[in-house]
Amino acid sequence: MVDHHIDQSASRSGVTSASDVAQSNQNEALPLDVDPSLTDAAAVAEALGVDPNTGLSSDEAKRRLEQFGPNELAGAPPVPKWKKFLQQFQDPLVYLLLAATVISVIAWFIERANAVPGAEGGEALPFDAIVIVLILIVNAVLGYIQEARAEQAVEALAQMTAPQTSVLRDGKVVRINTSEVVPGDVIVLGEGDSVSADGRLFAAASLRIAEASLTGESVPVGKKPDTLAEAKALGDRSNMIFNGTSVTQGTGRAIVTGTGMNTQVGKIADMLSATEDEKTPLQKEMDYVSKILGIAVCVIAVIVLAALALLEGFNDIHDVIDSLLLAVSLAVAAVPEGLAAILTVVLALGVQRMAMHNAIVKKLHSVETLGSASVICSDKTGTLTRNEMTIERVVTPSGEVEITGTGYTPEGKMVGADGSSLADQPALKSEALATLGVGALANDGDLRQENGKWEIVGDPTEVSLIVAARKTHADKAYAQFQRVAEVPFTSERKRMSIIAKDNAEGGSLTVFSKGAPDVLLGYCSRIAVGDAVRPLTDGDRQDILATVERLSSEAYRTLGQAYRPLGVANLSEVPGIKSNAAGQISDIAEQSDAIETDLIWTGMVGIIDPPRTEVRDSVAEAHRAGIRAVMITGDHPLTAARIASDLGIIEKDGKALTGDQLDQLTDEAALDKATSEVSVYARVAPEHKLKIVESLQRQNNIVAMTGDGVNDAPAVKTADIGVAMGITGTEVTKQSAKMILADDNFSTIVAAVREGRVIFDNIRKFLRYLLSxxxxxxxxxxxxxxxxxxxxxxxxxxxxxxxxxxxxxxxxINLLTDAAPALAMGVDPQTEDVMNRKPRKLTDRVIDASMWGDIIYIGLIMAVVTLIGMDMHLAGGLFTDRSVDALGHDAQMVEARTMGFTILVFAQLFNAVASRSHLQSAFVGLFSNKWLWGAIGLSIVLQLVVIYVPFLNSAFGTTPLSALAWVECIGLAAIVLIASELRKIVLRAMAKR
Incomplete structure (x- = not known):
């Protein structure tokens, strides 16, 4: 196997091992008191005690992590737990209740002061005040616990989405969390990576880094490992990499010289202002609703107090205190205290469920957007297909061969197109081997066997060439070549080339290239047929392009291969290559015109990536849900159309729109018309993705867009739901996205949308319940x-x-019925119709007119049945005229209040069952939510405790109820469920009409 890694021989001398430094500097800072940009890379490595070829050992890295701390910028100090607990009391409602407590204590003192000595009467303790304080403490504890759970869920989410860095440890390239990078680590950089620390480059190939976040320079900076002759400004330190920047092109390796606050970003961290977490749209709406309710209650309280003052007047301090307590009671009744905490917990639990199904949502509020998605724009490779790229065909000037075997296991052989042996077709065989050998050389991928399993490193398409070369042993025929330079692949160039020296032929250089056949063919002037090379004719070109069309129509992705012997041993001798007076060659990638010219065409390969079997069902489910699936790929239009047709994205005769055709649609109206009709885009560049997203958004669509490469980041960030690939995605794209797919599967996006709809439905359920x-x-x-x-x-x-x-x-009542039942409704199972209705618009209110109708209707029914229950146990009532019993008016009022108190609790529990749907009967799936029934059971037990435990009777003003009274309570409370069912019957009938 040819070694495709960057040549590191320049930095192999005079290096001290990490273990030596570990012993000598056990508790000391690493000795780096020089400017690394002015110091030779080998000297920097020696000073930091690392061998650039093997990196740090795991033990040494662990020791340095303990010594220097995590690679993180200093943030705000964590809020102590006691402060978090006290923050639960920082609420206007709590202030109001505390004022009520003071009023109750004053009233108790006045009552005790005015009591006749030796006479009975009055309370021994201010029970009202004590109970209010105790309930406030319990409420604060519950709120603290709920917030702690939500913080834990968010922390777990942060760990899932933590940025990662490729480093060299124990001689192997491994991925670690960026926070674990330590001084002396060897960072391995590739296109799309985020730079996680400051470091000194010691190897680079066509490396360009965007440093706008640090220097303000918008153009990516070319990087080289050469030592600078003099100190330069930050933006001109071409041999240094800096934390917070990103790789836009090429590859490189660097030794970490600074982490955390010791980086350039860390030095200016004090100028960065910390921003508070923005409230979600739901939380903002809940704040708005609570504010409206609070204002309404204050208005009602003022009106009631004014009416009482005018009609009855305030005769003494007791009347004033009672009136103020009435206002407090209205405020307590109006606002569900735990709403914000419950909302956060429900969202956090939903996000955790998504993560278990491979959809990692980075921000809680993105759940709302997910449920509203109307268009899902997806890459083809790996998302709609298996991403197990397999070369099945090799087409050369002499014919066509097949490669057996599937996947990445290098087991298979080369046979004729009809399955025959190639023993009597030596020309075809040699051409096919040459084609595969060139593809394996012009390659940045790798294939490894770990614990008996074959694992790929790099792009699956590139690895498929390595697998095919190993199957046919073509790699052995080219093992003598060693890479010396590279012109990397970019989405604009659609090709890559390497320059390798032939160690068996005196070190002569050869160019090996691969790329899109129609593109690469434009740089070829000759063709290899058997052992001969002849000029490439127009007929040859037409035949090759016709083969591309044929293979594409059969769903094959095609890659062409070509080469050119340079006939020299030094790059400086290649005609057209520019070098300075010292003979040093500038970045070879900038001189591709001199390299990629007069190439010799060898052949092309046909690569198949079969569609995922589960995606077709997911596409159908998305269509049922009113969500349009759109495929965007760089593949040939015929390949894209074939795969899209197989998956049900378009009809069999559907067409694909190409990037060139998109460029011709300069008018916004024409572009919008095209994107409203076309669901397959082929041969597109990353900038086309952005145009498609913006066009769809202009049509009021909520767009989900997948991406993996660094150039996909703008489209992913612009989309309403940016989706990054967890396996093949670059760090830049992951940071731009709102969601990461751990399995790179389209079906996971649809499942996440379904889960988003379920979460939103459940939020509406418990809002309907709480507010009513x-x-x-x-x-x-x-x-x-x-x-x-x-x-x-x-x-x-x-x-x-x-x-x-x-x-x-x-x-x-609020403590009993708001917390547990509402949380249980937040995890209610999905309904059958969740994916059978159109997407919700983001402009739709969470609490719309129909829900307000439910809320007011059920609220009125609750009030009526509660007051009827009280009336039935009072003298002079509307429905009964019960005489005053021997215990007197006070005892009768206690019993009536206990009745109203209990009826209201049970009415709300019946309401919890009824509120699970706006239209569907509560008896459909009645017992599907075990958590809800558990919460209802707990509430009933606690209510019985308040009624039948003697000391709680005094605290809450209750008295034990008779069996007949319980029948009355439950019967009246059940009217809430009956009334809700009757309303649903009428609404369903109206909906049918």
Missing amino acids: SNVGEVFTVFFGVVFAGFLGITQPETQGVTVPLLATQLLW
Whole structure:
């Protein structure tokens, strides 16, 4: 196998091993007190105690990580746990409740002060104040726990999406988290990589790095390992790499000289202002809803207090205190305290579920966008197909051969197109071997066997050439060649070339090239037929292009191969190559015209990448969900159309639009018309992806766009849902994306959209439940005060207002029914129709008019049944005229409040069952959510505790209920479910019409 790695012989002398330094500098800083850009790379390596050919050992890297710390910029210090807990009390509602506590304590003191000595009456302790404080503490604990869980989920997500770096450890290239890079590490750079630390280059091939983030220079900077003669500005240090920049072209290796705060970025970190996490659109809407509810309640409270003052007047301090407690009760009833925490937890849990299915969503708020996707633009290779590139055909001037075997296991052989032996066709055999040998040489991929399994390194298309060469032993025929220079592949050039010296022929140089056949053919003037080379004729060109069309129509991707002996042993002797006075050659990639000329065509290969079997079903599911699937590929139009047809993206006679045709659509209207109709794009460059995304977005589509290369990053970042490939994607693309596919599979995108819709549906479910329940509490307090005379909610011995439910009871209801049932609804199983409806528009409100109808309707029903239940146990009521029993008005009011308190709790539990769907009956999949029933059971047990534990009776103003009273409670509460079902029947009937 030919060694395709960068030649590192220049830095192999005078290097101290890492183990030597580990012993001598166990607890000391590494000795690098010189400017690395002015120091020879070998001297830098020696100073940092690393062999550039093997890198650090794992043990030494671990020691240095402990010594120097993680490769991270210093951030804001973590917030102590006690501060996080106290932050739970930083809420206007809590301030209001604390004010209520003070008022309750004052009222208790006044009552105790005015009590007649020796007489019974009054409370021994201010139970209202104590209970409010206890519930506030419990609420804060629950909020703290929920936030901690959400932070853990986000932290786990950050670990999944943590940037990675290729480094040389123990003589092998491995991928590690960027935070684990240490001084002295050897970083291996490739196109699309993010530079994770400052370092001194010691090898580079056509390396260009974008340093705009550090220097402001928009044009990528060419990099070379040569030692600088004098100190230069940051942007001119061509032999240095810097943290936070990105590789746009070429390859290289560098020794890390600085990590974390010791990098150039770290030196200016103090000028970087920390930004707070932006609230999600959902959280913003919830804040808005809470604000509206709060304002509405304040207005209602003012109106009620004003009416009471005018009609009854405030006779003493008790009336004022009771009125203020009424206002507090309305506020407590209105706002679901744990809404923000529940929302964050539900989103975090949903994101974790996606991660388990290979879709890693980097930001929680992206879940909302996912459920709204209307177009998914996807690469073909690896996403719609298996990405197991296999060469099946080799076409040369003398004919065509087949290569047996599939996948990356190098087991197979070369036979004739009809399966016959090639023993009697020596010319065809030698041409095929030459074609495969050239492809294996002009290659940056590698094939390794690890633990009995073949693993690929690099681009799958390149590796397929290596696999085919090993199957046919073509690699052995070219083993004497050693690479000395490279003109790398770019999406614009569509070809790559290397210059290699033949060690068996006195070191003479040869150019080996591969690329798109139609492109590479333009640089060829000769053709190899058997052992002879002759001029390439127009007829030859037409035959080759016709073969490309034929193979493309059969879904093969084609790659052409060519070569040219240079006839010299030194690059400086090649005609057209420029060098300076010292004989040094500038970047060879910039002199491709002198290299890639007068090439000799050897043949082409046909590469097949079979479609993923599961993708066809996923495409069909996307279409059912109103989501359009679009294929964007650099392949031949016929290949793209064939694969797209097989997957159901287009009909069999569907056509593909090429990049050249897109360039001709200079008018926006024409481009938008084309993108609204065409679902397959072929022979496109990365800039075309951006045009397609922007065009689709102008048509009000929510666009998901996949990408892997560095040039895909602009389109991925511009898309509403940028999707990076987790396996083949570059670090730059992963950082630009909102979601990463761990398996590079299109079906995973569709599954993520489905999960996004489920999460959004569940959010709407618990919002419908929470808000309707809290509105029910507000209506209960408001109408209980307004219609107190009709309902008998009065205390004849006292003047002023009598609230139907105490503030502590309302707090208990919120604590009991808001947290567990709402969280359980957040993990409700998906409904059957989740992928049978059109995508939601981002402009659609989370709480729309129909939901507000549900909320107000259910809230009114709750208030009515609660007040009816209280009325049935009060003297002078509207529905009953119960006489005052021996215990008097106060005991009767306690019993009535206990009834209303319990009815409201059970009404909200029935509402939890009813709120799982706007239209579907609650009895469909009634027991599918075990968590919800567990939450309901827990709430019932806790409510029984409040009613039947004596000391809690005093705290919450309750009394034990009789069996008949329980029948009344459950019967009245069940009306909420019945009323909801009746409304759904009417709505379904209206929907059908």
